[in-house]
Amino acid sequence: MQLYNTLSAEQRAQLIEEAGQKRITLSFYQYAKIADPQKFRDDLFLAWSKLDALGRTYVAHEGINAQMSVPAENFEAFRETLEVYDFMKGIRLNVAVEQDDLSFLKLTVKVRKKIVADGLNDDTFDVTNKGIHLRAKEFNDLLEDPNTIVVDFRNHYESEIGHFEGAITPDVDTFRESLPIINEKLQEHKETKNLLMYCTGGIRCEKASAYFKHHGFKNVYQLEGGIIEYTRQIKEEGLKSKFIGKNFVFDHRLGERITDDIIANCHQCGKPCDTHVNCSNEACHLLFIQCDECAEAMHGCCSDKCLEIIQLPVEEQKRLRKGQQKGNLIFKKGKSDALKFKKERNVFEEVIPQKVATVTEIRKKNRERKILIGKGEHYFTKASVAQFSIQNHQVKVGDEVLIVGPSTGEERLTLTKFKVNGQDANLAVINDKITFEVPFRVRLSDKLYVIHNEN
Missing domain, CATH: 2.40.30.10 (Translation factors)
Structure with a gap:
């Protein structure tokens, strides 16, 4: 009984290309009480392997959080593997705005203590007492209310390339960092203002809204289904997008375009750009924003030091990175001293309307x-x-x-x-x-x- 991957990412990519099948990238989550997460994990892995489903999924006693890539022809069969469980009947699958057959190249299902690392002790408050869910039109309407404070509950590298107009975008590396910071800064508004929150797919807001209600915030609202579902609804209903730029995603694509606005800049030369890359030096792999010209000049590296390293013999590169633990550093893209045009800001700086460049005004990468x-x-x-x-x-x-x-x-x-x-x-x-x-x-x-x- 095979419960783990046996193919490398490269081998899997080749098989996908040879098969020529269209795949659907999607995400979903559900909070529920799962008595035996390990058995649940193994059952999912076996069922999904038969459908050639790939992706990254976390399961815990508190529920499931998944980002997946599924062959289009197996989409309904995949849904059926979820709905055999009562707590996932009718579950919403957030289909990606932009599709890429190679968004995920492995099937990883892991058992974790929590499905989102929020740093909270759930026993200290009622996690079911959540904020009011809003659809796209309702969210847009509340954004127009001058008595509303809108907060982005994603990390700095996510909000830098795209966010809702007028949103507070905490300069944090992790979700758990943002909760106490926002709670402290907004105390004076907790009984008078509308607290409007959003994230990528809605899962972070599920816990955050309950946390803020527990801390005395009276009017708490959250975007139903996050940015992904919001985008689907505005297209379906012909609404204006109040979200500008790109939505960061944690797969091979690293982003999906929502509007043509480019609100970020290349971290190496400063020109308008919102393309995330990982440094080509495997011992670094830093996530940062790099334009086409800098990518060509730097061979995909974040610094001269990394550029020198990738030109060394392969065995020498392996020796240099042996024993290095870089996992926690990859997403600290705005913190590297090698990046001259990294964006730094105060968490609660005054929101000033900024002129954005559209993709038609600068050279758009095909x-x-x-x-x-x-x-x-x-x-x-x-x-x-x-x-x-x-x-x-x-x-x-x-x-x-x-x-x-x-x-x-x-x-x-x-x-x-x-x-x-x-x-x-x-x-x-x-x-x-x-x-x-x-x-x-x-x-x-x-x-x-x-x-x-x-x-």
Whole structure:
């Protein structure tokens, strides 16, 4: 009985590409009393594995919190695996605003003490005494009320690229940090103002609204289904979006666009940008905002130090990062001294209307689909020619390709000519060996991708 992943992310990505199936990215949560979280976890893993469902899920005695990627053809079957449990009958599945077949590449179901790390002792207050849930139109209407305070209960790297107009956006790294800070700062308003709160999918507000009611806040409201459900409703009902920018998501996409407003900037050069990346140095992997030009100049790195490291031999890189614990540092993107244009602000600074640039006013990065097609076979030093074996898909003259490797970094070029099995050709298919000139050294560990732009 297989209860854990056996495939690497790279192997899974290749299988997804070969299958050619459309997948649906979604999220859901439910607070409930689960007597045996471990058995619940194992049962879910077995059921979802049969459906080729991937994603990251936390289960605990208090409920379930999941972000998933499911083949479109298995969507209803996936829903049925949830509704066999009484507490998930009729559960709302928040379907992502933007879809990406590769949003998740593993199925991870973990048992945790809590489904959201809130730092609260639930025995000290009534977690069922929650705030009033509002749909999109009701939320918009209450935003217009001058007696309303709206608070973003996400972290700083989430709110930096998108938030509701006029929202207080705490400069915190974790959800648990924001609760006592907001409680202290808003004490004078707890009986007179409307406290309007929101988060990505609603789960953080479920607990936060009860916490603030326990602390004496009289008029507590929360956005039903969070930003994801809000976006679905405004599109369906033709409403104006009061949320501007992008919604940060914790999967491969790192964000989904809600409006064309770009309210953030590249952390390296300062130009308008809201594209999150992880540093290419595996010993760093810092999350930060980087524009296309800086990504090319820095090979996807956050600093000169990291740029130097990724050019070292692979074994040397492994030696340098051996024993390092970087997990808690990855999301502290705004805190790195290497980032010149990091955004710093007071938690409760006065909200000043800011001029935003739209994606039509600056160069918008095309949505790209990278398809892994082959691996390095040989590099002919004197001729500066690389040889790759084609193991998946095909490539033709005129295609843009990406060569990726620990030492090579990421190098792009357009194929103007190449040879297949030693002969001039315009097309290479599976099992062919393709050779072409490159202005850099290629190694056996390098992978070859073909780039498809989706405008």
